[in-house]
Amino acid sequence: MLKKKTFLCVGLDSDIKKIPQHLLSEEDPLFSFNKAIIDATADLCIAYKPNMAFYETEGWKGVRSLERTVNYIRSNHPEMFIIADAKRGDIGNTSKMYARSFFEHMDFDAVTVAPYMGSDSVTPFMGYEGKWVILLALTSNKGSADFQNIVSQKGEPLYQTVLRTSASEWGGTPDNMMYVVGATRADMLADVRKIIPHNFLLVPGIGAQGGSLEEVCKYGMNDQCGLIVNSSRAIIYADNSTDFAYAAHVEASRVRDQMSQYLV
């Protein structure tokens, strides 16, 4: 982060219906699109985050495109942090299988996990040295208020109970756990930091979802930076012509330049 002056994560939400049409004649259009985006942005970001839904929707061929993408990043940019945005979570026996999928079958560094099913749905992802769970705490979507902000009889909103419980009861540390905290709620980042001052936060919602980088840095940064800020659509769909990769580079550069001010 300090060397590259960036804490940008590029979200590879690569939708076969939105990528430039000239790529559809390629043997593996999703992979070709990702490869071009990666080549154009790798010096400007520290992480890539493919969202599983966009690959699964193409069936096993989409999953193969994803596997090729992860292998391409790992081979060409071994230092890159690769996040599976999967929002998984199941009974312990089954979460173990998901962990095996993302951390053994594929070489992801981290996977996003949903907390609703509690401890045994999350801890199977925590037993991998040098890998991280990124637990959903406060998401950036409209529906996040439905349950995440419900205040308990003890006076604590659910998203804070998720932070506190995972950190104090499940063995979550900055070395095995990060949290998703939506950028559209920058004011709530201060409350988050009171509970988990040292963990990294994955912040979606910059760009298309409308969060402010300044607010996020003001309330969310710690002395290790502590932030991975994601932008997906604003970068990967910056342009829809044969110049799409260059346009992605320009947009990622713009975000990186903003970020560099906060890494001094």
Added chain:
Amino acid sequence: MLKKKTFLCVGLDSDIKKIPQHLLSEEDPLFSFNKAIIDATADLCIAYKPNMAFYETEGWKGVRSLERTVNYIRSNHPEMFIIADAKRGDIGNTSKMYARSFFEHMDFDAVTVAPYMGSDSVTPFMGYEGKWVILLALTSNKGSADFQNIVSQKGEPLYQTVLRTSASEWGGTPDNMMYVVGATRADMLADVRKIIPHNFLLVPGIGAQGGSLEEVCKYGMNDQCGLIVNSSRAIIYADNSTDFAYAAHVEASRVRDQMSQYLV
């Protein structure tokens, strides 16, 4: 259900490490295992429920085995209800992609969805005529108590808020929504039925997870039956020899015979 005298769902949690070893020489061992289990149990159950984790962990080849399995069920038993046990849930834009995956790319009838991210993470699955969301309410695992039982300032446990909100605010009806309610909590089924008397419940946790069928029927049944009761490991791993399919048939028959008493 009434014709077959059963409300059994067979969970296809097919783990390449647990299936009979003689199948590993087949071209597609997971599919061969599933096909044999399906042939042996189709007259005894009304639904199959593959859990995604067990296929994804084998990468794109596992996903191909899953697609073959769904196609096999649909072709040979067109009346069968097929549930994707996926526990998905993401921002609206992304949940739409998951819905497309399970309901358009594959021909599932229902998909399990996690509620943590709220309305827009769930409603994209509800727009398909003749398809169902099966929303996690009260799960059967140990960790379920961590958050699902938290009582709000209004005096309502979270799992009840999930039931009430989805039914009264998101347009959930018996025609587009069912709920996961764990069998290890049969006493809580009475509370569930006060909020959603008419929806079907998917009940995991009979068998290996230890729930009681009698309790489930006593508290959970309604005048449409209202229950889909799942058993996975107790049936599909009833035996590990070349006789595994027959053993699965015997175990499924045993469960079906129990169930038939409650469908008079």
